[in-house]
Every structure is written in C-alpha cells, then in structure tokens.
Amino acid sequence: MSQDYHHILVAVDLTPDSKRVLERALPVARRNDNAKISIIHTLEPLGFAYGGDIPMDLTSIQDQLDEHARERLAEVADPYDIPRENQHVVVGMPDAEIHRFAKANDVDLIVVGSHGRTGFALLLGSTSTGVLHGACCDVLAVRVGAEGEAAE
Ligand code: AMP
DSSP: OOOSOSEEEEEOOSSTHHHHHHHHHHHHHHHTTSOEEEEEEEEOOHHHHTTTOOSSOOHHHHHHHHHHHHHHHHHHHGGGTOOGGGEEEEESOHHHHHHHHHHHTTOOEEEEEEEOOOHHHHHHOOHHHHHHTTOSSEEEEEEEHHHHHHTO
C-alpha cells in the first residue's frame, strides 16, 4: 500500500455538503495506509463581523458560538469515527486558519468542497480558491452543491 499522504485535513463549513467532502477524504486515507484525518471548522470572530466596533465584551457569546460549532462538528465527524482530538474549531478566516493548521501539523493533503461557480460569482472568489492559493501541500477540491450532486 502506498503512503503518499500521512495527514489529511478536511475543511468543513458545517453545511450538508460537509458529509460529502469528508466521504471523499475517507477512501484517500484508507488507500494511504490509514493516514490520519483531522477535520477543521473556522468561526468568524464576532468583532470582525461587526467591524470590530462594538463597545462590549463579546467573549461569552464567542464561547457559546464556539461550543455550538464543536457540537455540530461532532455530529458530522463522530459517525465516521474521527476522534474528538482530531476535530478542531478555530476562530479566524477559513483560508488563513486552514493554512496555519496545515503548516503547524505537517498536513500533506487538504480536502475542501468547491462550488463550481461561473460568471460573476467566479470573480468574487471562494474559500476553496483561497485555500488552494498559498497552500503548502496538495489540495483536493470536491465538487459540492447542486452540480456536485448531478455529477454522481
Ligand atoms: P467555496 O464554496 O468554494 O467557497 O468553498 C466551500 C468549501 O470551503 C467548504 O465545502 C469547505 O470545505 C470550505 N469552507 C468554507 N467555509 C469554511 C469554514 N468556515 N471552515 C472550514 N472550511 C470552510
């Protein structure tokens, strides 16, 4: 069995597409001598969402959002036996945090979902494009959304 990849990072936005993205990563891990799988979800910092301009302490709300995201991530990852210590919720911008995690943890493959955008939406860019640009390792973009289902 070849082992091109040792540590696969699956990035999920916690939409129903997440299951599809994770399910694409699992056989890749199996083919690579059961490579380690980590799964990550990033939460936007609350202050950032409101322009960093709110004169109140948002820490406890951020903590609640964090806890809620952990529960939702576990709902996605537990059925696939991804250990809790490999499930990560971090605060920040998705592409930057995914890159940071990948570098810090010797990830050699990042798996993301990608909506096949066309026209104006293509110009706006996307998380998957952001992850691809500047990644320090291979990136697998899994087609998701309505077009992804049609491709089945
Ligand atoms: P796109 O639709 O091309 O912007 O990319 C969507 C994909 O980016 C999702 O399927 C995830 O793989 C990843 N993604 C988007 N938002 C997040 C997030 N908050 N945390 C982790 N991954 C994300």
